[in-house]
Amino acid sequence: MYRLGGEDTYGRPHNATWRDLESALGSLDGGECVLFPSGMAAISALFRVLLSTGDTLVLPSDGYFLTRRLASTYSVVEVPTAGPYPSFDGVRLVLLESPSNPGLNVCDIASLAAEAHAAGALVAVDNTTATPLGQRPLELGADIVVASDTKAVAGHSDVVLGHVSVVDASLAERLRDERTLSGAIPGPFEAWLAHRGLGTLDLRLARQAQNAAALYEAMSGKVSGLRWPGAPEDPAYLLAAQQMRRFNGVLTFELPSVAAVDRFLAASELVAAATSFGGLHSSLDRRAQWGDPVPEGLCRFSAGCEDPADLVADVLRALSHALGSD
Numbered sequence: 001m002y003r004l005g006g007e008d009t010y011g012r013p014h015n016a017t018w019r020d021l022e023s024a025l026g027s028l029d030g031g032e033c034v035l036f037p038s039g040m041a042a043i044s045a046l047f048r049v050l051l052s053t054g055d056t057l058v059l060p061s062d063g064y065f066l067t068r069r070l071a072s073t074y075s076v077v078e079v080p081t082a083g084p085y086p087s088f089d090g091v092r093l094v095l096l097e098s099p100s101n102p103g104l105n106v107c108d109i110a111s112l113a114a115e116a117h118a119a120g121a122l123v124a125v126d127n128t129t130a131t132p133l134g135q136r137p138l139e140l141g142a143d144i145v146v147a148s149d150t151k152a153v154a155g156h157s158d159v160v161l162g163h164v165s166v167v168d169a170s171l172a173e174r175l176r177d178e179r180t181l182s183g184a185i186p187g188p189f190e191a192w193l194a195h196r197g198l199g200t201l202d203l204r205l206a207r208q209a210q211n212a213a214a215l216y217e218a219m220s221g222k223v224s225g226l227r228w229p230g231a232p233e234d235p236a237y238l239l240a241a242q243q244m245r246r247f248n249g250v251l252t253f254e255l256p257s258v259a260a261v262d263r264f265l266a267a268s269e270l271v272a273a274a275t276s277f278g279g280l281h282s283s284l285d286r287r288a289q290w291g292d293p294v295p296e297g298l299c300r301f302s303a304g305c306e307d308p309a310d311l312v313a314d315v316l317r318a319l320s321h322a323l324g325s326d
């Protein structure tokens with residue numbers, strides 16, 4: 001629609017397709033959503049709006065690696081997601097990530113938010129792994145949700161996008177202003193694709209979680225460090241079951257070596273080597289290749305929407321090749 005005046009006068013500050021997606025994600029998150037061109041753009045805009053040089057920021061030591069790199073100009077306290085957490089006195093922002101990527105540990109968002117608020121700190125949760133259908137951090141007491149919609153939300157491994165959702169309308173306004181002034185704006189077509197992807201998020205998560213459960217059972221005892229918060233045997237299960245609305249398809253495990261991971265990928269017909277996750281197709285990412293401080297053979301596995309029996313058979317065959325010899 002061509003309009004002079006009104007809202008959509010120019011494409012950098014306003015776009016109708018962004019608003020459609022922001023309205024959908026905001027209502028799922030239970031806050032006001034501001035869209036950004038990537039998850040990192042969302043996180044960096046949040047830091048620029050909230051933090052000044054020298055401010056103290058609490059970050060997960062086992063969470064998304066680039067967030068820690070980005071924060072290196074602030075005073076950062078790194079804490080493992082599973083805790084123990086230090087006092088939040090003097091802290092400006094506590095950024096939690098639950099389940100953490102790639103460790104898949106979980107923290108008690110409600111109780112940490114209460115402690116942080118008592119100390120005067122703001123609380124943000126990176127909700128990428130959980131998705132807005134899997135967890136509602138604002139309802140649990142967080143002030144801010146940040147997320148990469150590149151993963152399960154868009155869901156087809158063909159979009160890079162992110163968002164921030166907040167309770168405080170004035171913070172939303174400052175984030176929108178930051179987006180307009182920085183000029184780093186999301187592409188309307190990416191927003192349209194993610195909006196279309198959102199329509200099947202529920203179905204995709206259901207199949208991905210079903211596949212993750214089947215793989216967890218099939219791989220138990222065959223690989224070390226197998227983690228999936230949706231499994232009752234997982235150390236994060238009780239807390240995850242209490243604060244999450246549903247589980248997803250992301251697992252981690254460790255193979256003995258880089259060569260074993262290479263053999264797994266060469267032998268599998270269904271699992272792609274890819275660093276994104278939450279897409280239609282199963283994928284595996286050896287995180288250490290990107291500089292994550294994790295064991296060389298640590299794999300983050302994203303279960304896709306394949307037929308469960310096909311996927312389990314393929315993964316077991318690939319595993320036997322991977323573990324065959326070194």
Ligand SMILES: *Cc1c(COP(=O)(O)O)cnc(C)c1O
Nearest residue numbers: 038039040064101128148150161
């Ligand atoms: C991928 C990811 C990001 C960064 O998102 P991009 O869209 O790739 O910029 C941030 N946090 C987590 C937990 C992620 O998995």
